Amino acid sequence: xxxxxASPAFSLLNSTGxxxxxxxxxxxxxxxPIPSARRSPLGFSAVLDSHRFSLHVASKVRSVRGRRTRGxxxxxxxxxxxxxxxxxxxxxxxxxxxxxxxxxxxxxxxDDTRIRAAxxxxxxLIENGAKVILSTHLGRPKGVxxxxxxxxxxxxxxxxxxxxxxxxxxxIGPEVESLVASLPEGGVLLLENVRFYKEEEKNDPExxxxxxxLADLYVNDAFGTAHRAHASTEGVTKFLKPSVAGFLxxxxxxxxxGAVSNPKRPFAAIVGGSKVSSxxxxxxxxxxxxxxxxxxxxxxxxxxxxxxxxxxxxxxxxDKLELATSLLAxxxxxxxxxxxxxxxxxxxxxxxxxxxxxxxxxxxxxxxMGLDIGPDSVKTFNEALDTTQxxxxxxxxxxxxxxxxxxxxxAVANKLAELSEKGVTTIIGxxxxxxxxxxxxxxxxxxxxxxxxxxxxELLEGKVLPGVIAxxxxxxxxx
Ligand SMILES: Nc1ncnc2c1ncn2[C@@H]1O[C@H](COP(=O)(O)OP(=O)(O)O)[C@@H](O)[C@H]1O
Ligand SMILES: O=C(OP(=O)(O)O)[C@H](O)COP(=O)(O)O
Numbered sequence: 001x002x003x004x005x006a007s008p009a010f011s012l013l014n015s016t017g018x019x020x021x022x023x024x025x026x027x028x029x030x031x032x033p034i035p036s037a038r039r040s041p042l043g044f045s046a047v048l049d050s051h052r053f054s055l056h057v058a059s060k061v062r063s064v065r066g067r068r069t070r071g072x073x074x075x076x077x078x079x080x081x082x083x084x085x086x087x088x089x090x091x092x093x094x095x096x097x098x099x100x101x102x103x104x105x106x107x108x109x110x111d112d113t114r115i116r117a118a119x120x121x122x123x124x125l126i127e128n129g130a131k132v133i134l135s136t137h138l139g140r141p142k143g144v145x146x147x148x149x150x151x152x153x154x155x156x157x158x159x160x161x162x163x164x165x166x167x168x169x170x171x172i173g174p175e176v177e178s179l180v181a182s183l184p185e186g187g188v189l190l191l192e193n194v195r196f197y198k199e200e201e202k203n204d205p206e207x208x209x210x211x212x213x214l215a216d217l218y219v220n221d222a223f224g225t226a227h228r229a230h231a232s233t234e235g236v237t238k239f240l241k242p243s244v245a246g247f248l249x250x251x252x253x254x255x256x257x258g259a260v261s262n263p264k265r266p267f268a269a270i271v272g273g274s275k276v277s278s279x280x281x282x283x284x285x286x287x288x289x290x291x292x293x294x295x296x297x298x299x300x301x302x303x304x305x306x307x308x309x310x311x312x313x314x315x316x317x318x319d320k321l322e323l324a325t326s327l328l329a330x331x332x333x334x335x336x337x338x339x340x341x342x343x344x345x346x347x348x349x350x351x352x353x354x355x356x357x358x359x360x361x362x363x364x365x366x367x368x369m370g371l372d373i374g375p376d377s378v379k380t381f382n383e384a385l386d387t388t389q390x391x392x393x394x395x396x397x398x399x400x401x402x403x404x405x406x407x408x409x410x411a412v413a414n415k416l417a418e419l420s421e422k423g424v425t426t427i428i429g430x431x432x433x434x435x436x437x438x439x440x441x442x443x444x445x446x447x448x449x450x451x452x453x454x455x456x457x458e459l460l461e462g463k464v465l466p467g468v469i470a471x472x473x474x475x476x477x478x479x
């Protein structure tokens with residue numbers, strides 16, 4: 001089997017479309033790999049997903065090969081790992097990261113995960129002699145707001161990179177231009193909060209052009225903001241070539257698109273959270289891919305009610321009862337084993353000091369509300385999870401913020417940690433599930449923990465992320 005790269009920058013996929021897994025190749029590996037092979041009208045098997053377009057792939061491949069091609073074809077996004085020292089040395093590189101970290105009242109960073117996650121891309125660039133112009137947003141400021149200044153990030157960035165990071169007081173304009181002009185090879189300049197300009201969120205082309213004018217090429221590593229079509233995530237790509245993905249963005253896509261679309265089976269999805277309405281897209285999308293679907297959280301009461309059970313004063317979305325019934329039917333039709341909790345922890349009020357007890361799913365009395373899954377459900381879920389090779393989890397099993405109702409969520413976190421240590425691929429899909437695994441202290445053992453809540457949800461729903469789609473493509477043909 002020969003591999004033909006259609007552009008100098010190429011991605012490595014095996015014949016099933018899965019990413020090659022050695023560490024050396026992973027650094028250069030495909031961003032948008034993986035899903036099931038489909039037969040294209042042009043007579044070859046194209047690896048496609050929602051980020052790709054079959055005919056577009058086909059025509060490019062045909063023009064490259066100059067003849068009809070058989071085999072696996074994939075189009076992926078170009079990666080920063082595809083850029084060599086020759087491409088980077090002395091070049092000004094605009095890096096959009098998501099350094100939107102939580103700060104306390106003293107402007108101290110309370111969780112530096114997103115800063116640490118951005119380091120590999122920045123290090124790669126500085127080690128290859130690039131001049132890094134680093135950009136991010138922080139919070140949702142309306143205009144220039146001192147409490148959203150990026151100044152508190154500078155010491156931590158400098159410490160993690162082992163160099164003194166400079167900071168500009170603006171993100172465009174003459175002062176920034178002169179700081180960029182004096183930036184040495186291997187230096188890093190942090191621009192001020194890009195959302196201090198309303199033009200950022202409006203994706204204003206003139207603003208994007210000004211940002212782009214600072215640099216020679218663009219790297220997007222801001223996974224957490226990749227679902228936003230903003231000037232620094234999308235608009236800027238129209239003015240800077242190449243525009244490539246950073247290592248974090250690549251890893252997020254490897255897991256949330258790659259491993260989910262072409263999982264080691266059996267593949268289980270665990271979906272929880274408050275409302276079924278906010279998870280419809282995820283459930284529908286995962287039903288197409290998974291073998292086992294475990295449901296928990298506040299959404300289960302809509303399913304219970306749809307099946308004729310009493311739910312007391314539990315959270316129910318009356319207008320989603322039919323939807324719940326249709327999702328159950330869809331799972332059955334697809335042969336997906338959908339498990340609803342068989343028992344729940346109920347409380348007499350929504351409060352940490354509520355009276356609580358465990359009841360069967362069919363035993364919720366008036367005046368009581370379900371706030372967690374019960375011990376029998378945990379046992380059944382654990383038995384189902386023991387059969388799996390890949391697990392993705394999005395959304396807590398109960399109101400885990402209150403100790404009395406945290407057991408179900410913590411049990412799932414512990415089970416996934418145990419499975420991960422046995423070699424099962426475990427993916428934590430952003431949002432509150434990340435907070436839960438961190439609370440339990442098992443974050444370090446999971447295969448992947450997403451750094452983006454909204455972005456991971458959109459990816460799991462099968463949506464295209466504007467910050468990803470805008471990046472340059474690399475094509476690989478395996479014949
Ligand atoms: N049974 C329940 N009743 C009410 N709220 C619940 C219940 N189970 C979980 N929740 C709440 O759901 C919230 C998380 O929901 P959601 O935002 O949809 O999930 P995620 O942030 O993981 O995407 C948590 O704050 C949790 O307290
Ligand atoms: O924190 C973020 O998203 P998340 O809360 O969905 O993980 C990102 O930095 C995006 O921020 P935004 O939702 O203000 O665009």
